Amino acid sequence: MKLTEQDIDLIDAYLAGELSGEDLLAFELRMAGDVEFADEVGMMEALRVGVKRSVLEDKMRLLKQVDSRQSIVDGGIDVDKTSMDHGLSTMDSESKDSVDHGPSTMDSKGKVPGLWKVLAVAASIGVIGFVGSWWMGEMEEKSQYLALEEDIFAYPDLITERSTGEGGNPEAMQFYSLGDYGEALKYFNQAEELDGPTSFYKAISLLKSGEIEDAYLILKVLNLDGFPSDFYKGIIELNSNIDVQNMSQFCKCDLCTEEMLAISKKYCSD
Amino acid sequence: MDWITEIKTDENAALRQLYASYKGDCIGWLTSKGNVQLVDAKEIFQTAVVILYDNVMSGKLTELNSNIKSYLIGICKNKAYELFRAQKKTSTTDEFPTVRSYIMEGVEEKQALEGRIDALTAALNKLGDPCRLLLQLFYYKKMSMDEITAQMAYKNASTTKNLKYKCIKRLQLAMVGHKQEKG
Numbered sequence: 001m002k003l004t005e006q007d008i009d010l011i012d013a014y015l016a017g018e019l020s021g022e023d024l025l026a027f028e029l030r031m032a033g034d035v036e037f038a039d040e041v042g043m044m045e046a047l048r049v050g051v052k053r054s055v056l057e058d059k060m061r062l063l064k065q066v067d068s069r070q071s072i073v074d075g076g077i078d079v080d081k082t083s084m085d086h087g088l089s090t091m092d093s094e095s096k097d098s099v100d101h102g103p104s105t106m107d108s109k110g111k112v113p114g115l116w117k118v119l120a121v122a123a124s125i126g127v128i129g130f131v132g133s134w135w136m137g138e139m140e141e142k143s144q145y146l147a148l149e150e151d152i153f154a155y156p157d158l159i160t161e162r163s164t165g166e167g168g169n170p171e172a173m174q175f176y177s178l179g180d181y182g183e184a185l186k187y188f189n190q191a192e193e194l195d196g197p198t199s200f201y202k203a204i205s206l207l208k209s210g211e212i213e214d215a216y217l218i219l220k221v222l223n224l225d226g227f228p229s230d231f232y233k234g235i236i237e238l239n240s241n242i243d244v245q246n247m248s249q250f251c252k253c254d255l256c257t258e259e260m261l262a263i264s265k266k267y268c269s270d
Numbered sequence: 271m272d273w274i275t276e277i278k279t280d281e282n283a284a285l286r287q288l289y290a291s292y293k294g295d296c297i298g299w300l301t302s303k304g305n306v307q308l309v310d311a312k313e314i315f316q317t318a319v320v321i322l323y324d325n326v327m328s329g330k331l332t333e334l335n336s337n338i339k340s341y342l343i344g345i346c347k348n349k350a351y352e353l354f355r356a357q358k359k360t361s362t363t364d365e366f367p368t369v370r371s372y373i374m375e376g377v378e379e380k381q382a383l384e385g386r387i388d389a390l391t392a393a394l395n396k397l398g399d400p401c402r403l404l405l406q407l408f409y410y411k412k413m414s415m416d417e418i419t420a421q422m423a424y425k426n427a428s429t430t431k432n433l434k435y436k437c438i439k440r441l442q443l444a445m446v447g448h449k450q451e452k453g
Binding site: 008042043046047049050051052053054055058060062063064066067180208 | 289
């Protein structure tokens with residue numbers, strides 16, 4: 001627990017194999033004589049492995065997401081195929097009906113005239129086209145929604161400066177600055193009154209905790225200079241499939257970081 | 271296509287493309303010749319792609335002697351399948367047991383570190399971003415403080431270094447809490 005910043009640097013260098021000669025000897029002697037320090041080294045060694053595992057697990061999540069998206073598309077193709085089959089069987093049965101019951105559209109040999117065949121095929125193509133374009137539209141919306149979800153959660157909290165001393169709630173901001181949004185919210189919620197910046201950070205904590213509606217309610221009434229509220233409002237609105245209320249500010253994205261700009265650019269025309 | 275460069279340049283896009291391109295071949299082999307259930311075959315193939323990614327990022331794989339498809343099917347056939355069978359024998363509540371098995375393969379003194387690694391991974395996930403991302407960039411991607419500062423848009427390298435220190439202290443605290451809960 002007494003680990004200092006210098007200790008961490010030293011342990012990092014040791015675990016990376018960067019210590020040699022006297023430095024290495026001194027380090028190993030310290031480990032041998034200080035059980036607590038040796039334990040810290042063990043913790044730092046486990047941290048490196050834990051970090052690697054977290055990266056690889058993130059990639060597994062990414063691939064699972066790709067897989068489920070593909071399944072949606074594959075499912076869509078099946079639906080489309082079913083529609084096509086329906087279209088064709090409808091045409092077949094209609095043709096058959098015509099053959100069986102059509103009074104005057106048959107020629108004397110019981111065959112459907114060429115014009116009716118053409119019309120039936122054209123009607124089927126129309127149905128297929130309609131179903132196809134509807135499905136494509138649905139898919140487009142779906143993929144945009146999924147992309148938006150990624151946009152919101154792909155980056156930390158997209159705030160350029162994290163200040164532990166900002167606002168009237170230092171404990172909440174301490175947790176916020178470390179990305180522990182759940183813990184930060186506990187303190188934000190305890191406060192009787194929050195100033196503008198702190199409200200903004202509370203909204204972002206809510207957003208990162210998945211409480212999107214509550215985050216939106218705060219951002220909607222927040223009129224605050226110096227914070228990219230419009231960006232987050234816009235992202236939530238897009239994510240909820242409602243019109244962006246302040247599209248010009250969302251696209252202007254004055255206070256956005258490069259990552260945020262990259263996101264807004266995708267939804268704003270030049 | 272030079273997949274190694276693609277992975278190094280834009281890893282998520284490359285992994286998505288890799289997955290979509292070779293899913294059918296690898297999963298097809300596993301389900302037809304490997305007699306593996308579809309859901310398990312997917313898990314194995316996902317692990318194989320992740321192992322490929324790790325090999326590229328760690329510098330173990332710098333060039334491909336065969337094509338990427340053969341390389342991936344090779345992992346699917348051997349390593350990932352074995353890992354999956356191994357994890358089947360042990361009951362675990364891990365979200366990604368195949369990744370855990372792969373990670374633990376490379377760890378010396380497994381028994382001493384295993385519990386600690388599990389606890390640390392859980393604490394790291396609980397801690398969330400920016401700590402999680404910062405530590406990933408530093409310890410996994412081996413980025414310098416200046417590079418991390420630029421990527422995460424912090425003020426300067428000393429702010430980033432200080433945040434890294436705070437993050438490790440918070441992880442330490444979480445670990446103490448974990449020990450107390452267990453003890």
